[in-house]
Amino acid sequence: MSSSVPTPRVPDELRRRLGVPDAVMIGLGSMIGAGIFASLAPAARAAGSGLLIGLALAAVVAYCNATSSARLAARYPTSGGTYVYGRERLGEFWGYLAGWAFVVGKTASCAAMALTVGSYVWPGQAHAVAVAAVVALTAVNYAGVQKSALVTRLVVAVILAVLAAVVTASLTSGAVDAARLQVGSDATFAGVLQAAGLLFFAFAGYARVATLGEEVRDPARTIPRAIPIALGITLVVYAAVAVSVLLVLGPHGLAAAAAPLTDAARAAGAAWLVPVVRVGAAVAALGSLLALILGVSRTTLAMARDRHFPHALAAVHPRFKVPHRAELVVGAAVAAAAATVDVRGAIGFSSFGVLAYYAIANASAWTLTPAEGRPARIVPALGLAGCLVLAFALPVSSVVTGALVLAAGAVAYAVRRRLARR
Template sequence: MAGDEISDGENAHPAATPQLRRRLGVFDSVMIGLGSMIGAGIFAALGPAASAAGGALLVGLAVAAVIAYCNANSSARLAALYPQSGGTYVYGRERLGPFFGYLAGWGFVVGKTASCAAMALTVGAYAWPGREHLVAVVAVVVITAVNYFGVQKSALATRVIVFTVLAVLAAVVVVCLTGPDTGFDGLGITSGHGVTGILQAAGLLFFAFAGYARIATLGEEVKDPARTISRAIPIALAITLVVYLCVAVAVLNALGADALAAATDPLAQAVAAAGFGSLEPVVRVAAVIASLGSLLALILGVSRTTFAMARDGHLPHLLDAVHPRFAVPYRAELAVGVVVALLAATADLRGVIGFSSFAVLFYYLIANASAWTLSAKPWPRLVAVLGAVGCIVLAAFLPLASVVPGVIVLGLGAVIYAIRSSRRP
């Protein structure tokens, strides 16, 4: 994919600049992407999506998948050309200029930090209702410790989590499609909210797809990045789409659109409605495991972008240190862990999800704009334009309570950039 790209602007850093070690192959990269996507989203997003679009949430899933594909295509092309930690922070800087790269990094760090808190709170909600915040903080501390001791250990933990969750989701699909109390009456593709409801559902479901960026943000730790990243991102996205489609059809079949819209724990309710109540505790445990997997990969990605921004002087240089033994950006990881723990102790789950969605869509808008500059060929540019327009549309249909804080925080980032730039020689 990178053969047609413009090859100017190689990003070699001076020998004295802290560098990370390349350890991850295609399989581990796919596992990290799956761990980010097949997480808490599939256990929580189906209910709100059904509330927005009814049975037409399947159409919303297709819309979200198309936009996710465009974003993934743009990210893969850029990551193959710029295999460094930081993802779209690096791509925006190199293709559009330092300001846009900075804004992408700012949006990613603040948005995904909120996502980390959301995943931690989901762990708490499933593991110990009524003590969500306490459990969330403990989860953040444990995951930060795992990441601190090396990315290979993180990849191994993610692999175990992904296979466990996929096995449970496969069981959910089978019992919800074949159970004694199931029919096929809940699969009508109807929506009482029209196009608006479908786009709202797509925005909610896109939140669950967005984890493939984690592969790109680990670009500096991937072996043969041009080959590995360009393969890992579409493979992870394709597997996730198939899993989500199967689970959505199965849960709609077991519950119907109305019951699904009212459910806060739809997969657990679906297996019970299908006549397999004994499987419900297993589903709840899997939800906790999946959320931990997402939290692990999210903190991994946020810390790498923080490391890259610190290395370039946009964040304190204290955060660009690499551990001499474990070869990880340990100070960035610890700083992210502290901030996420504070949010998990104080924030509201729905609020952080909405805010995160807005910031992540802005991040991918810059990714697509950056990819548009890579080639003059019609198809790559069309994909980038479709991805950018899709990000704008989905962001516009988010609740106002998510859009306003998002605009304020992005504006604050722009002001900070302007102040720092004015003080430089």
């Protein structure tokens, strides 16, 4: 543990231009994205009629993570998120491991979002469309974070309008059956935990605000306000969508749905909504991809500053004031993954990495003193335990792959340290 003051400002700082509304929108753009269109069906397959319990568990863990992240971000308002918090509170290795988990996990998540765009826009050429989407959004981020915030605001408005239409059509249709919300014998403890882990994937965007700590105005106030607001709005939206879809499809119908929200629209007698939902899903995935690339590049910047990655990636563009080299490298890596990977494998791997990242965030928050703004001890304790439980409740293949990649990162760290001593 370290009681030192926050990390000193560095010469190549990013420009502080984002207020609370922009920060909330970036958080919403990260959370209310393709996850709600894609995660409900696999979560229903895992938990059956216990889906809403899984959603509640995911929300509790997300709230703990958000609270811990907000307090830490106010204390350390620089780019890097938990990479910085772990380094300052737990030691260099844990900061590095958090950064490694975030970068590799979210790179996989970027690829999954890009492929979601492709599958809705042009299913026969999903990989090609995915790569094109990555290139386009990397260019948007390269031009400056203010443009990213503007685009994100428009994307969130479209997504919320589509989701509101689905919820309204479902709740006002004759297909509603309240009995479908009752928890039955098909809901097992293990299944509910796995559903919570899958649904957590749809929540895990609130810390994107923390990774932008060097670009928000008055971060000590802006970040702790923006993260809970974004999380609260997201939880209300997700709960409304999950309840409405369950009422018209039921847990078994939802589990069997390839596109749950379009199936719900059809079951509700609103077939006209189907093409609207498809467009909304593509826009949602684009919004998530935009914010993901933004966050991964900022963590890459922070790690490059400390030479865990090549120091050339720490460069900040003199005109746009963005980490342009980091953004280009991240964009290239995501494009390569989007051209080759499988969506489900990418999502499982990403979930494991993100949960490991937040576990370190909660452990870091535990070390804060009351004078440093420490949350109630139950918050980081519950968040840490929840992250570990949900991570190991994921499918075995995701757990094994994720653990191997984290171990590879740890080995690389040890080798670099040994070479540095010579």
